[in-house]
Amino acid sequence: MGINYYQIKKNVRKARKLVIRATSIAGSGHPGGSFSMAEIMGCIFFKYLKYDPKNPTWQDRDKLILSKGHASPGLFSNMALAGYFDPSELDTLRQFGSRLQGHPDLKCPGVEFCGGSLGIGLSFSIGSALAARIDDKSSRIFTVMGDGETDEGQVWEAAMTGAKYKVDNLTAILDRNFIQQDSYTEKIMPLDEELVGDDLSEMWKDASRWKTGDKWRSFGWNVIDIDGHRIEQVDSAIKKAIQTKGMPTIIIARTIKGKGVEHMEDNPKWHGQAPKKEFVPIIDMEIDSQSMIAPSIIAGDMTNLENEVKRCVTGRADYIHLDVMDGMFVPNKTFDYNKIRELRPLTVIPFDTHLMINEPEKHVKDYVDAGSDIITVHVEVCDASSFGQIHDVLKSNQIGVGLAINPDTEFPEWAVQFIPKLDQIIVMSVVPGKSGQKYIEATHEKMHKLNQILNHNNFDGYIEADGGVTLDNIGACFVDGARAFVGGSAIIGQQDVRGVIREFRNKIAYARRKMLIQKAHELGGNDLVAKWIDLHVIGEKKNQLGTIARELGYV
Amino acid sequence: MIGDMTDMRTAYGKALVEIGEQNPDVVVLGADTTDSLKTADFGKKFPNRFFNVGIAEANLVSVAAGLAISGKTPFASTYAIFLPGRCVDQIRNAIAYPSPADKKGLNVKLVVSHGGISVGADGGSHQQVEDYAIMRVMPNMTVLIPADTVAVSKLTWIMSQRYGPHYMRLTRSASPVVHQDSQEFQIGKGIVMREGTDCTIAACGLTVKMALDAADSLKQEGINCKIIDMFSIKPIDSELLEKCARETGCIVTCEEHNIMGGFGSAVSEVVSELYPVPIKRVGVNDKFGESARDSEIPLLLEKHGITSINIAKAVKEIIGKKK
Numbered sequence: 001m002g003i004n005y006y007q008i009k010k011n012v013r014k015a016r017k018l019v020i021r022a023t024s025i026a027g028s029g030h031p032g033g034s035f036s037m038a039e040i041m042g043c044i045f046f047k048y049l050k051y052d053p054k055n056p057t058w059q060d061r062d063k064l065i066l067s068k069g070h071a072s073p074g075l076f077s078n079m080a081l082a083g084y085f086d087p088s089e090l091d092t093l094r095q096f097g098s099r100l101q102g103h104p105d106l107k108c109p110g111v112e113f114c115g116g117s118l119g120i121g122l123s124f125s126i127g128s129a130l131a132a133r134i135d136d137k138s139s140r141i142f143t144v145m146g147d148g149e150t151d152e153g154q155v156w157e158a159a160m161t162g163a164k165y166k167v168d169n170l171t172a173i174l175d176r177n178f179i180q181q182d183s184y185t186e187k188i189m190p191l192d193e194e195l196v197g198d199d200l201s202e203m204w205k206d207a208s209r210w211k212t213g214d215k216w217r218s219f220g221w222n223v224i225d226i227d228g229h230r231i232e233q234v235d236s237a238i239k240k241a242i243q244t245k246g247m248p249t250i251i252i253a254r255t256i257k258g259k260g261v262e263h264m265e266d267n268p269k270w271h272g273q274a275p276k277k278e279f280v281p282i283i284d285m286e287i288d289s290q291s292m293i294a295p296s297i298i299a300g301d302m303t304n305l306e307n308e309v310k311r312c313v314t315g316r317a318d319y320i321h322l323d324v325m326d327g328m329f330v331p332n333k334t335f336d337y338n339k340i341r342e343l344r345p346l347t348v349i350p351f352d353t354h355l356m357i358n359e360p361e362k363h364v365k366d367y368v369d370a371g372s373d374i375i376t377v378h379v380e381v382c383d384a385s386s387f388g389q390i391h392d393v394l395k396s397n398q399i400g401v402g403l404a405i406n407p408d409t410e411f412p413e414w415a416v417q418f419i420p421k422l423d424q425i426i427v428m429s430v431v432p433g434k435s436g437q438k439y440i441e442a443t444h445e446k447m448h449k450l451n452q453i454l455n456h457n458n459f460d461g462y463i464e465a466d467g468g469v470t471l472d473n474i475g476a477c478f479v480d481g482a483r484a485f486v487g488g489s490a491i492i493g494q495q496d497v498r499g500v501i502r503e504f505r506n507k508i509a510y511a512r513r514k515m516l517i518q519k520a521h522e523l524g525g526n527d528l529v530a531k532w533i534d535l536h537v538i539g540e541k542k543n544q545l546g547t548i549a550r551e552l553g554y555v
Numbered sequence: 556m557i558g559d560m561t562d563m564r565t566a567y568g569k570a571l572v573e574i575g576e577q578n579p580d581v582v583v584l585g586a587d588t589t590d591s592l593k594t595a596d597f598g599k600k601f602p603n604r605f606f607n608v609g610i611a612e613a614n615l616v617s618v619a620a621g622l623a624i625s626g627k628t629p630f631a632s633t634y635a636i637f638l639p640g641r642c643v644d645q646i647r648n649a650i651a652y653p654s655p656a657d658k659k660g661l662n663v664k665l666v667v668s669h670g671g672i673s674v675g676a677d678g679g680s681h682q683q684v685e686d687y688a689i690m691r692v693m694p695n696m697t698v699l700i701p702a703d704t705v706a707v708s709k710l711t712w713i714m715s716q717r718y719g720p721h722y723m724r725l726t727r728s729a730s731p732v733v734h735q736d737s738q739e740f741q742i743g744k745g746i747v748m749r750e751g752t753d754c755t756i757a758a759c760g761l762t763v764k765m766a767l768d769a770a771d772s773l774k775q776e777g778i779n780c781k782i783i784d785m786f787s788i789k790p791i792d793s794e795l796l797e798k799c800a801r802e803t804g805c806i807v808t809c810e811e812h813n814i815m816g817g818f819g820s821a822v823s824e825v826v827s828e829l830y831p832v833p834i835k836r837v838g839v840n841d842k843f844g845e846s847a848r849d850s851e852i853p854l855l856l857e858k859h860g861i862t863s864i865n866i867a868k869a870v871k872e873i874i875g876k877k878k
Contacts, residue, residue, distance in 0.1 A: 117648040127617065131625030
């Protein structure tokens with residue numbers, strides 16, 4: 001895949017926090033639709049879109065047309081991160097005299113379309129795509145539409161026009177979050193199938209009910225269905241769209257309105273409402289504490305790793321953790337880059353390659369070329385010079401940079417200078433070399449110390465817990481600061497990978513909810529805890545939050 | 556030649572082809588009325604710069620906007636009833652409102668045919684008598700109502716060279732030439748067709764000829780009218796209107812449009828602020844039109860008071876109210 005997955009992920013996280021900040025100061029705005037498209041926008045902005053923030057009218061630039069203009073905070077936050085203006089300008093959102101209008105406006109250099117009157121953006125984009133064609137320019141147009149927006153008849157006029165003129169220099173992305181202002185799309189104007197009852201999850205269970213793609217296919221479009229919150233899927237879909245000639249492409253991205261903030265998720269109320277300022281620090285903490293599950297396939301059948309990868313895919317893993325052992329740094333041998341290259345075509349899920357090998361600087365390029373997305377090497381076999389080389393190779397190839405540390409190793413002095421540049425630190429909680437070992441309890445204390453070093457040195461990456469992570473201790477690992485979790489025998493060793501990953505996520509969710517309640521208590525006592533819990537009206541979250549609060553004695 | 560009956564759409568289509576030869580940025584869009592609007596000729600000559608989007612006017616307007624923001628000069632055309640009449644939102648939010656740095660609106664030219672009740676046979680549903688009002692109220696929009704094919708050709712050229720959103724309305728039927736080929740047109744400036752001191756008749760579109768005829772008959776009664784062709788109803792020539800008010804002391808306006816919110820209103824707004832004098836508005840009096848065969852169009856116009864006789868009557872009436 002080749003993107004620095006982590007950099008996009010970090011930008012998406014920062015963009016979400018800017019949306020919260022801006023809308024809470026403005027006292028109005030649309031966080032829900034900004035969050036459902038957050039990964040889409042991050043991927044377009046930081047991987048595909050050609051632009052120059054210092055020269056916003058550069059003739060050969062690509063254009064991002066935000067047709068669902070109400071999600072302007074989601075556009076402005078990315079523009080700020082891209083360097084069009086200082087992020088502090090987002091504090092002026094929706095205010096008198098601001099360039100950042102309630103809906104995107106050409107007043108702000110870099111904005112390409114005054115969106116917001118819904119249904120216009122795709123036609124406008126086709127106009128821009130045709131102009132690029134007349135001028136024989138390679139500029140691409142990316143158009144982000146809302147699903148409710150496609151109630152507008154003009155969208156289908158545009159759909160026909162796009163097909164007639166074969167605008168293959170245009171990629172449309174439908175943010176299919178299933179919610180419009182009044183309620184769920186399938187209640188207001190079904191795009192797939194009418195929803196009976198109030199349980200939106202019904203629509204997710206049965207893919208045969210999804211008809212939206214059929215509509216676009218019948219209009220002559222190339223349709224790519226994806227999970228719009230998976231950066232790797234967005235990335236892969238855009239890449240395919242660009243390669244598709246002779247017809248326009250629409251990426252139908254299934255998303256969750258309000259994604260990233262539990263009380264906003266799937267709740268129509270957060271279509272057009274801003275968070276109250278008192279909740280902002282809690283929400284920021286929530287956004288910063290999203291977690292990834294990384295099954296380690298060597299815990300499975302080593303003779304059929306292809307099948308283990310497939311199990312990770314059906315299990316909906318966030319990463320696939322690839323333990324490379326050379327028989328020297330560790331006693332065992334597993335596989336090398338040749339195997340990774342063979343596995344790569346099986347999935348777009350990021351490959352989290354963990355090199356437990358000597359002299360990694362000599363081999364790292366092979367692992368880049370084989371298709372790794374993140375490569376982690378051990379501090380025990382590096383020094384400032386060799387890791388400097390590794391870092392440079394990875395950065396220049398847009399691969400995530402990781403450093404791993406063994407249980408018996410103290411974080412070395414030479415590595416401190418690299419902390420701000422790291423995307424990932426793997427903290428080993430077993431002695432590496434084989435799977436199935438028990439978690440070393442002293443790791444908790446070690447994490448505590450490590451966190452101090454990392455915080456002191458502007459660490460901006462993720463900590464990955466690796467070794468003996470189970471359902472029993474994953475909550476404690478989360479509290480320690482880990483946000484990625486390698487699961488060997490506890491995940492891959494189980495029959496039902498999908499089920500066990502879900503259980504892992506539930507455990508993390510519990511620990512996270514507890515952490516946020518503690519934060520609420522710290523900020524505003526029992527009163528704020530009660531208000532925080534009251535925000536959670538969709539699904540089962542509220543009951544669990546109540547239980548946690550009682551256990552903590554906050555009631 | 557003055558007095559010849561000529562076809563505005565033909566003049567428009569011809570001008571577009573000439574402009575297209577010189578200006579590679581000009582593109583033309585249509586909505587299944589390109590034969591009727593005579594834009595199809597442009598399409599034959601420049602197929603890569605011609606887009607027929609089918610019966611989809613909202614899309615027509617918005618695709619034109621996308622072309623404009625990318626440096627093209629799109630002319631989008633169909634019947635009046637389907638552009639301002641149908642696409643207020645797209646015209647507002649995709650063309651008039653979006654303003655790149657130091658500019659006002661996008662560079663789209665909306666040229667419609669079949670304006671007013673003189674459409675005839677198609678009936679009231681297809682006779683747009685609200686477009687001046689709709690387009691005039693739109694910030695950044697220029698609104699042009701040519702009286703003849705001389706004006707149509709010249710204004711088409713001017714629009715292709717002048718930045719900004721423009722609206723121009725043509726009539727369906729052949730119309731009499733009232734201007735010399737040498738006549739110059741300047742946006743925002745009226746044309747004095749005839750000098751007079753007793754009353755000003757301000758006209759646009761097909762009423763310019765009626766005003767001239769009215770003035771001829773009034774002259775026989777000793778009444779000297781000043782005639783102005785106010786083809787540019789936005790921006791409007793306030794200076795000229797003020798001068799006319801001062802010099803003639805009263806004004807009759809005439810238009811093939813509802814007198815509410817249209818051209819007469821525009822003149823009244825200016826005159827009442829700069830130099831109030833009595834004004835009489837001749838035009839459609841807040842009604843819809845109806846079918847009439849070509850031979851019956853004079854009857855339809857007469858029913859709505861849009862005749863030289865009625866203009867003359869209005870002149871006499873308003874002169875009596877002068878102070």
